[in-house]
Amino acid sequence: xxxxxxxxxxxxxxxxxxxxxxxxxxxxxMANAHSTGRTPGADPYARRVITFESQLDEAANANIVRVxxxxxxxTTFRVEHMPGHPAADANGYVRLPNVDLxxxxxxMREANRSYEANLQAIRQAxxxxxxxxxxxxxx
Amino acid sequence: MIDPxxxxxxxxxxxxTAGGVDLTTVRTGLVAGSAETGVDFSTMLTQxxxxxxxxxxxxxxxxxxxxxxxxxxxxxxxxxxxxxxxxQGAIAIRDKVxxxxxxxxxxxx
Amino acid sequence: xxVFNMVSRHNQWLAVRQATIAGNIANANTPGFRAQDxxxxxxxxxxxxxxxxxxxxxxxxxxxxxxxxxxxRREAPWETSLSGNNVxxxxxxxxxxxxxxxxxxxxxxxxxxxxxxxxxxxx
Numbered sequence: 614x615x616x617x618x619x620x621x622x623x624x625x626x627x628x629x630x631x632x633x634x635x636x637x638x639x640x641x642x643m644a645n646a647h648s649t650g651r652t653p654g655a656d657p658y659a660r661r662v663i664t665f666e667s668q669l670d671e672a673a674n675a676n677i678v679r680v681x682x683x684x685x686x687x688t689t690f691r692v693e694h695m696p697g698h699p700a701a702d703a704n705g706y707v708r709l710p711n712v713d714l715x716x717x718x719x720x721m722r723e724a725n726r727s728y729e730a731n732l733q734a735i736r737q738a739x740x741x742x743x744x745x746x747x748x749x750x751x752x
Numbered sequence: 753m754i755d756p757x758x759x760x761x762x763x764x765x766x767x768x769t770a771g772g773v774d775l776t777t778v779r780t781g782l783v784a785g786s787a788e789t790g791v792d793f794s795t796m797l798t799q800x801x802x803x804x805x806x807x808x809x810x811x812x813x814x815x816x817x818x819x820x821x822x823x824x825x826x827x828x829x830x831x832x833x834x835x836x837x838x839x840q841g842a843i844a845i846r847d848k849v850x851x852x853x854x855x856x857x858x859x860x861x
Numbered sequence: 862x863x864v865f866n867m868v869s870r871h872n873q874w875l876a877v878r879q880a881t882i883a884g885n886i887a888n889a890n891t892p893g894f895r896a897q898d899x900x901x902x903x904x905x906x907x908x909x910x911x912x913x914x915x916x917x918x919x920x921x922x923x924x925x926x927x928x929x930x931x932x933x934r935r936e937a938p939w940e941t942s943l944s945g946n947n948v949x950x951x952x953x954x955x956x957x958x959x960x961x962x963x964x965x966x967x968x969x970x971x972x973x974x975x976x977x978x979x980x981x982x983x984x
Contacts, residue, residue: 621879666892
């Protein structure tokens with residue numbers, strides 16, 4: 614689209630979508646912070662991480678953002694000694710998810726901030742379009 | 753663009769402006785005195801009306817392009833605004849010309 | 862009138878700048894993304910170009926004011942993340958606000974002059 618203001622709306626929308634998906638991933642992590650496996654020695658919930666990439670929209674000459682992947686990076690799980698737990702292995706150790714709630718909470722605040730900023734960009738563009746159209750109003 | 757609101761009639765003599773018709777200049781040119789104008793009055797009026805029609809036609813095509821999405825909002829608004837004030841000026845001049853003609857026709861010979 | 866052309870060119874440039882700012886905001890969390898900005902709008906150059914076009918009708922308008930996005934090199938970066946992303950949301954939002962203010966001023970000016978032309982034509 615050759616209208617930069619329309620392009621701005623599209624860019625902002627892509628930002629909103631990206632940040633929404635990021636928030637969902639964070640929420641999943643937080644909800645599953647204590648989700649262990651069901652059977653002895655089973656893997657617990659693995660933290661998910663979302664990755665973005667920018668994409669140049671040729672027509673609009675603007676950078677939109679896309680979600681590239683939602684991955685589970687390889688890290689070692691925490692281990693706690695809890696014999697009698699359904700997921701305890703032969704020695705009574707249970708592997709717990711590698712989710713740090715503090716980190717997730719901070720990430721969530723960041724994602725909210727980014728979401729609001731994208732919203733603001735969309736509002737600004739919408740205002741500019743409205744201001745232009747208002748020039749044609751006679752009253 | 754010609755400098756507007758110049759009482760000099762030379763402004764009327766150079767109709768090739770960069771943009772639309774500058775009718776304030778034309779009007780003051782008429783008022784200042786037609787004795788100096790190098791352009792024939794009727795020719796000038798014809799040029800005026802054809803240019804006004806052109807500006808309106810351009811506004812129409814840009815508006816259609818805007819609806820189709822091939823023109824930006826800004827382009828549409830600018831074309832329409834230019835048509836508005838060009839047409840307004842042309843109509844004002846036309847009214848004056850018609851009034852003047854009626855005055856003439858009422859003159860006792 | 863000159864003022865309409867200036868407003869038009871400046872607003873086109875402002876719109877492109879807003880799109881670039883939005884791109885920075887959308888990519889605030891993209892690894893390695895470098896914030897971009899457009900070439901500054903040179904009022905003096907634009908005015909000269911318009912004056913040239915007025916005196917020589919052959920000088921046709923070359924289309925929207927060129928505002929190619931260039932990578933911005935901040936003298937004092939507010940922040941650069943580990944991944945190389947240097948987008949600062951605060952700075953981008955500040956710029957967006959400035960762009961909007963300028964745009965509002967321009968459209969107000971255009972509206973006023975348009976009204977003046979419309980009323981002055983009613984002789």
